[in-house]
Amino acid sequence: MSFDKAERPAQPHPMTEIAPLPALPSQPAATPWPTQQWPEGDLPSQADRPALEALVAAAFAAPDTERLGETHALLVVQGGRIVLERYGEGFGPDATYPSWSKAKSITHALVGLLVAEGRIDIHAPADVPEWRETPNDPRAAITLDQLLRMSSGLSFVEDYVPGHVSDVIEMLFGSGKADVAHYAASRPLAHPPGTFWSYASGTTNIVARCAAQALGVDGAGFAAFMRQRLFEPLGMTSPVPKFDAAGTFIGSSFCFATARDFARFGLLYLRGGRWEDRQLLPAHWVDYARTPTPQPAVREGDYGAHWWLNLAGPGSFSANGYEGQYTVLVPDLDLIVVRHGKTPLEKKDHVKAWIAQVVDAFR
Structure with missing residues (x-):
């Protein structure tokens, strides 16, 4: 999850102003x-070993540190090889960790697989039954591209503070939990599609349902698609995706x-969607993920398409999750940093700064 609860107007961002993407x-x-x-x-x-040792020591100094909260896992890959791996007490390489909103980037990959097969056009109106029920519903014009870029214009309150009005909590744990896509798709438009950036977890669940509809499968069929088309080719044997009662x-x-x-999963994206001798994702798909989405000057961070941008320096892109779950990709260093833990909301910026310092120690 993101912690951004405020809706913010999108700003003009001509393509001519976007800096060239660094090579993967x-x-x-x-x-x-x-x-x-x-x-x-x-x-x-060239790595700054004393700096790395100090950063790792600070993260694992106690089960719950004052600055970072709990750090359960740290894994650093450079040049396709693990060069640093550390786990907190009670955790290890066989433990499974929550994705929280890192799952959004996995959803992006699943859509990419369908784009490669010609089953989905992200620039066409999304296949959302709720938006076809009423003639001339303006929501029917929303595209998958706008959903992936968090620019659908749908009203959705992304707040994680107990007692506050929160669509995300209501969707995941309240009245919407049995059918998360229906809950999200039933939200009204607050702004014309494509004109307003607002991080909203509900949009991803609409995208996930669209993907299953494009395949014509139920929850079990989509789980099999995830395993056979994404996880198994990468050698990912541990993933446990969760489904709602609607499948x-x-x-x-x-x-x-x-x-x-x-x-x-991070390496797949750092390699441009290629794995061994196969191009699993469309050749353009990773560049699409890391192309900036129009956003206001004041924001939590830069955003592409279901991936965050620039957390660890210009050109980096990352899958970010609630309570400090991160997979950060740094193309110019051929570096991946995976961090899992349980970090309170008020300490999230400390974790981001810590990850950036870990990356800087490799420069």
Whole structure:
């Protein structure tokens, strides 16, 4: 989940103003793909070892630290090899960790697989039954692209403070939990589609249902699609996606996996959607994810399409989740940082700064 609760107007952002995307690194020829097991390597000579040691020590100094809260797992991959791995007491490489909103980036990959098959056009109106019930419903013009970019214009309150008005809590744990996509799709328009950026978990669940409809499958069929088309080719054996009673993948929030499997997913994107000798995602799909979405000057962070941007420096992109779940990709360093834990809301910025410092120690 994101912690951004305020709706904010989108700003004009001509494509001519967008800086060129940094090139994505290819898999080193001598490094095996981690489909079976992760190859391991040493920290590079240029890494600031004292700084890294201090950062790791600070994160794991106690089960619950004053600055970062709980850190359960840290995994760093560079050049396709694990170069740093540390777990908190009671956790380890076989433990599964919550994705929270990192699942949104997994949903992005699932849509990409369907785009590759020609089953979905992200720039066409989304297939949402609730928006076809009333003639001339303006919501019927909303595209998957606008949903993926959090620019649908739907009214949705993204708040995580108990006692506050919160659509996300109501959707996941209240009246909407049996059919999360229906709850989200029933929200009214607050702004014309494509004119207003507002982070909303509900939009992802609409996207997840659209993906299943494009395949013509129920929840079990979509779970099989996830395993066969995404997880198994990468060697991801641990993922446990959650579905609601209506059979919709709760793509906004729930896919548990090990840190090593989250790193495999990250490597797929750092390699431009390619795995071993196969282009699993469309060739343009990762660039689409990391192309900036129009946003206001004051915001929690830069956003692309179901991926956050620039958390660890220009060109980096990341899957971010509630309570400090992160998979951060840094193309210019060929680096992946996976962090899991339980960080209180008021400490979230400390975790972001800490991850950026970990990355800087490799520069």
